[in-house]
Amino acid sequence: MRLGFIGTGTIASAVVRGLAGQGHEIRISARSQARSGQLAAQIPEVQIAALQDVLDHSEVVFLGLMLEAAPEILTTLTFPPNLQVVSFMAGADLDQVSAMVAPARAAAVMMPFPSIAGGGSAIMALGDSDLLNQIFAPANTVFALRNADELDAYLCAQAVLSPVARLVADAADWLSSRVSNPTQGEAFLRMLIATSLSETQANDLIEALNTPGGYNQRLRQHMEDAGMGACLVEGLTKLEG
Numbered sequence: 231m232r233l234g235f236i237g238t239g240t241i242a243s244a245v246v247r248g249l250a251g252q253g254h255e256i257r258i259s260a261r262s263q264a265r266s267g268q269l270a271a272q273i274p275e276v277q278i279a280a281l282q283d284v285l286d287h288s289e290v291v292f293l294g295l296m297l298e299a300a301p302e303i304l305t306t307l308t309f310p311p312n313l314q315v316v317s318f319m320a321g322a323d324l325d326q327v328s329a330m331v332a333p334a335r336a337a338a339v340m341m342p343f344p345s346i347a348g349g350g351s352a353i354m355a356l357g358d359s360d361l362l363n364q365i366f367a368p369a370n371t372v373f374a375l376r377n378a379d380e381l382d383a384y385l386c387a388q389a390v391l392s393p394v395a396r397l398v399a400d401a402a403d404w405l406s407s408r409v410s411n412p413t414q415g416e417a418f419l420r421m422l423i424a425t426s427l428s429e430t431q432a433n434d435l436i437e438a439l440n441t442p443g444g445y446n447q448r449l450r451q452h453m454e455d456a457g458m459g460a461c462l463v464e465g466l467t468k469l470e471g
Contacts, residue, residue, distance in 0.1 A: 231365065234258070234288030236281060236303070238265045240344060241318055242294030246276060247347040248369070257284045281307055290337070290365070293317045293327070300330060309334035314361065316340050320385065323378040324357055337361050339381060341388070346370055354388065356381045386469040390462070398423060 233249065235242050235258040243265050246256060250273045257279040260266045270276045285291060285307060295303060297319045309315070313334040317327045320341065328336035338357030345351040349369035355362050359374035366372060375381050398419050405419070406412030426435055439446035 231255070232257075232287060232289045233365070234279075234284035234291040235294060236284055236291060237261055237294030237318075238269065239294050241342055242292060243269060244344045244347040245292065245294075245318075245342055246273065248349060248351075249365070250275065257287060259284055285309055285313060285334075288313065290314045290316060290361070291334075292340075293319055293331075295319060297321045304330045314358075316357075316362070318342065323381070341381075341385065342370075343391075354381065354384045383470070386466050389466070389469060393462070394423070 232255045235246060235256070238246070238258050238261060242258075246258060246269050249256065254275060256273070256276045258266050258269060258276060259281050260278050266278050270278050279287070281303070291313060293300065293304075293315060300319060300322070309331045311333040313331075314337040315327065315331045315334050316338045317336070318340060319327070322330075322339065324336050324339055327339060330336075336357070338355050338359070338361065340357075340362060341354040343351050343353075346353070346366075351370045353362065353366060353370055353372045354375060355372050356375045356378065359372050362372045373384075375384060398416070402412070402416035402419055405415040409415050430438070436450070439450075441447060
């Protein structure tokens with residue numbers, strides 16, 4: 231497909247890398263010259279283009295702008311009516327995106343993660359999931375949402391990723407002073423958690439690790455007694471508010 235990107239921040243750049251080698255013709259804007267230049271140098275099918283050229287020569291354009299900067303940038307452009315637009319902008323629902331890109335079609339709001347660069351990533355999406363599956367599946371999994379309220383709830387819940395990473399980093403730091411190869415120790419913990427959760431529901435995994443007096447049970451109960459669960463729910467509720 232002919233794909234365009236307006237904005238080449240961390241997430242948009244990861245999406246471009248994930249699409250490399252799949253036969254697409256990709257045009258990217260030069261707003262972040264360091265990132266866009268690097269992408270064009272490393273990926274043969276990527277070329278840097280002016281903003282209007284990105285719109286005029288694409289079938290689907292991805293908006294990787296900050297929401298507060300988008301109106302000033304997008305109002306200077308003319309969107310072709312046959313263009314489909316997918317937004318990465320957190321905080322903008324389909325109606326807001328539609329108003330910014332008319333008469334083009336606001337096809338979807340999509341929230342990718344940096345791991346999309348290597349495939350195997352989860353994608354939150356509101357809108358035309360068939361279009362997104364056509365572009366990103368089967369290398370990634372699109373989780374289709376019903377409405378803006380669901381998207382907001384998913385956006386809050388996905389924030390658990392950072393605390394989980396913090397826990398793994400802290401456990402790796404603790405481990406590093408006790409083993410001969412700290413890098414291997416962290417790699418073990420990352421693989422252990424990723425593979426254990428990839429095919430097993432969380433509650434089933436907790437039950438499987440609930441051997442009375444076992445290491446996993448004892449640490450989990452210690453952290454629950456310290457208020458881990460209540461603190462998480464309080465934090466998620468604050469994000470929702």
